[in-house]
Amino acid sequence: MLRAYTPGEFYCELTRGGAAQPVRDRLAAVPADELRRRTAEAEEELHDRGITFTVYSDENAVDRVLPFDPIPRVLSAEEWDVVERGVCQRVAAINLLLNDLYHGQRILKDGVIPAELVLGNANYRTAMQGLDLPHGTYVHICGTDVVRDGNGRFLVLEDNARTPSGVSYVVENRHMMQRAFPDLLEGIGLRPVDEYGQRLLAALREVAPQGATVTNPQVVLLSPGTYNSAFFEHVFLAREMGVPLVEGRDLVVDDQDRVYMRTTAGVARVEVIYRRIDDDFLDPEAFRPDSLLGVPGLMRAYRAGKVTLANAVGTGVADDKAIYAYMPRVIRYYLGQDPILSNVETHICREPEALRYTLEHLEELVVKPVGESGGYGITIGPRATREQIEACRAALKADPANYISQPCLDLSVAPTLAGDQVEPRHVDLRPFAVTGVKTWVLPGGLTRVALRKGSLIVNSSQGGGSKDTWVLG
Amino acid sequence: MADILLARYAESIFWLARYVERAESLARILDVNATFARDRCGAQDWLPVLHLNADEARFTAIYGTPTPEAVLHFYVTDHTNPTSIAGAIASARENARALRPLISTEMWAQLNVFHKWLGELGPAALLPGNTPRLLNRIKEACQTHTGITDGTLHRDQVSYFYRLGRFVERADQTTRLIDLKYHALLPSPTDVGSTVDIGQWNVVLRSAAAHHAYLRIVPGGVTPAGVAGFLLLHLHFPRAVAFCVSEANRVLGILRSRHGLPGGAAAAESLGALHASLGALTIDEIIASGLHEFLDQVQSRLIAATNDLSAAFFGRMLQTPSQTQHQA
Structure with a gap:
């Protein structure tokens, strides 16, 4: 099946390296039409079971499944070791950074990060200043977006320290592979992914409010509700942890700053909230007064130490694209170590030198707005039209601090089913790290694949799909 | 938990x-x-x-x-x-x-x-x-x-609230089914007892999957009063109103006793009263005083019971411990 496949000039995730040989052998035995038939059946099953995300167009809400490619992305134990250690290091540095930014601000005083970049950032929450969190953990769940360049070197593209999503697809993709392709993964030494929910629950219980007489802390998952595009994931996580999935209207804070949920038997205490609602909507008393999704008084309870929020409020300042550029320095500053995973070279356009360089090399660079996510607002120089380049130039000049630029990477590829053939498509990787007292990384993570030929954008909202990620050995 | x-x-x-x-x-x-x-x-x-x-x-x-x-x-x-x-x-x-x-x-x-x-x-x-x-x-x-x-x-509270909903709705729907033919027949009273009439009540029975049970259990063949009585008052036929009300009552009792839910007294009272009213009269007495009016009354009581359930269990009137202390 892989006979006609050529990755071209790109680093290929499957054809390089000896670890993937058993997978290549097994794939060779499966004809392409057989692969296609089983994939179609599996996708139909995803639809029926409602493993979907919701896309909102003008009037209609459409449930879509994340397109699924059956050819796994394979990582050897050695490759994974680098990613795993690198992610742990990065999460440790981010937690130390946040703790510092909301306490002594040593790193600002020492001039490692420009103070205005932090203090003037919309995601810096003054309400968090001076608040001590259990075990100093701010980012309980982190999704670190990692890519590979033309040499197969892992690079961090982005940190997601607010409410990273996608872990449900990791587990559901695996279940689907187990049902549709048992012959591919049988006895191959695959590391399991299905303990994620219990690991997460254990970590969340570790960070329950301290000092209370809580021996069996009640954990809940707070969702914006059924209309949220990631609602399936919220359901998935609540089920895997065995905890109630609540909405803002299910919770109430009393005048002694305790949080309760409304049950059929009256109210019941809540100690830990894994919230999948953005800071802005969390508490209408503290943030956006028009929020109907949040819980009035929740920040009061949080500041009083009566409840733990995961992730903490105000983590958005650390995964900002502008702060990202400083991460190698942040790691050295707090940990005294060299970064295990490098950053992609980044030009911070708020700095005059970087702005000048960016404007001179627009045709070669990827320009990203710092505040956006989901792949929106990005200009990819080598693929942009004249008009797009000029529009980007104008935007940069108007508000340079809103942009960073990076070189255009030769993202690695993986063989992907495209119609009747198997063709190379660009991929990235989002490992998920869970931190209570210590950090644990789910083996593998979400491999997103840009299904359009030549496309570099892997986001599900823009034509991306996913693959099962196999860590072997 | x-x-x-x-x-x-x-x-x-x-x-x-x-x-x-x-x-x-x-x-x-x-x-x-x-x-x-x-x-x-x-x-x-x-x-x-x-x-x-x-x-x-x-x-x-x-x-x-x-x-x-x-x-x-x-x-x-x-x-x-x-x-x-x-x-x-x-x-x-x-x-x-x-x-x-x-x-x-x-x-x-x-x-x-x-x-x-x-x-x-x-x-x-x-x-x-x-x-x-x-x-x-x-x-x-x-x-x-x-x-x-x-x-x-799972047979915890969820399954009992599910059954409460099913039986309350089914009781309501069966009253509508009876009422449907009652309406159809009413405009021409001379039809009552004719062949067409019996045929129509047979269909009512079949639509409730009750035809064979009826023939087995009710002596004297298919009569309008017999069918109405069976579908309204029988305590063992699963689509009969009395059966449904009795089940709803029983399920609510389980929620309040076995699962220790403190609320629901008003709902228990309204379902209990409804249950009693279905056992107090014969179908002939009900028809004599107005079947349609009786069915209307059953429907109103089911609505009242739903409102009581909603007030007791669906989170409308909850107090946190500190509120309770202040008001005590």
Whole structure:
């Protein structure tokens, strides 16, 4: 099946390296039409079971499944070791950074990060200043977006320290592979992914409010509700942890700053909230007064130490694209170590030198707005039209601090089913790290694949799909 | 942690059960009426169905004359009509979506597929020759749902709130089914007791899947009073109003005793009173004082009981311990 496949000039995730040989052998035995038939059946099953995300167009809400490619992305134990250690290091540095930014601000005083970049950032929450969190953990769940360049070197593209999503697809993709392709993964030494929910629950219980007489802390998952595009994931996580999935209207804070949920038997205490609602909507008393999704008084309870929020409020300042550029320095500053995973070279356009360089090399660079996510607002120089380049130039000049630029990477590829053939498509990787007292990384993570030929954008909202990620050995 | 149920979930599962039960009952009622429509002539026959749900004005505004095709469209596939089967299943699915953390994947998937199937039905499915099969498939899909629920829903509070919803709705729907034929027969009192009349009551029995049970249990053959009495007052037939009320009462008792729910006294009282009223009179006495009025009264009491349940368990009137202390 892989006979006609050529990755071209790109680093290929499957054809390089000896670890993937058993997978290549097994794939060779499966004809392409057989692969296609089983994939179609599996996708139909995803639809029926409602493993979907919701896309909102003008009037209609459409449930879509994340397109699924059956050819796994394979990582050897050695490759994974680098990613795993690198992610742990990065999460440790981010937690130390946040703790510092909301306490002594040593790193600002020492001039490692420009103070205005932090203090003037919309995601810096003054309400968090001076608040001590259990075990100093701010980012309980982190999704670190990692890519590979033309040499197969892992690079961090982005940190997601607010409410990273996608872990449900990791587990559901695996279940689907187990049902549709048992012959591919049988006895191959695959590391399991299905303990994620219990690991997460254990970590969340570790960070329950301290000092209370809580021996069996009640954990809940707070969702914006059924209309949220990631609602399936919220359901998935609540089920895997065995905890109630609540909405803002299910919770109430009393005048002694305790949080309760409304049950059929009256109210019941809540100690830990894994919230999948953005800071802005969390508490209408503290943030956006028009929020109907949040819980009035929740920040009061949080500041009083009566409840733990995961992730903490105000983590958005650390995964900002502008702060990202400083991460190698942040790691050295707090940990005294060299970064295990490098950053992609980044030009911070708020700095005059970087702005000048960016404007001179627009045709070669990827320009990203710092505040956006989901792949929106990005200009990819080598693929942009004249008009797009000029529009980007104008935007940069108007508000340079809103942009960073990076070189255009030769993202690695993986063989992907495209119609009747198997063709190379660009991929990235989002490992998920869970931190209570210590950090644990789910083996593998979400491999997103840009299904359009030549496309570099892997986001599900823009034509991306996913693959099962196999860590072997 | 073992037996905590969010108030919102209790409400959702209660209504999930009600919507599926409602869809099944509506399929049964339409099936009965389609059979009647074949016996008689003209459009008049569909008015009682519209009347049952008080839909005459809404229907006329959209469709004009109640032809069989228009009424079937209105009640089966019209998504904009909240009292249609498609509307009920859409509501059931919305509730099931919110309940996904609690219900089995199979339970959700079946409703999801059922909902999709209803949405894809073309006009051909509603042609006269196809409707019995269509309504039968809808009925079966509802029964598949109840089967999956029975086989997969954990027997904690959730399952009892589900059963409360099912029995309250079924009691209500059976009163409508009886009322449907009561209406149809009323305009021509001379028909009562005639051959046509008996045939129609036979169909009512069949639509409730009660025909054989009735023949086995009630002596003296099919009579209008016999059928009304069976469907209203029998304590062991699963679609009889008295059976449903008795089950709802029992289930509520389990929630309050075994699961220790402190609320619900008012609901228990209204269901208890309803139960008592169904045991106090014979069907002849009920008919003598007005069957239609009696059915109306049962329906009002079911609504009152639902309101009581909602106030007690669905999170409307909750107090935190500190509020309680202040008010004590």
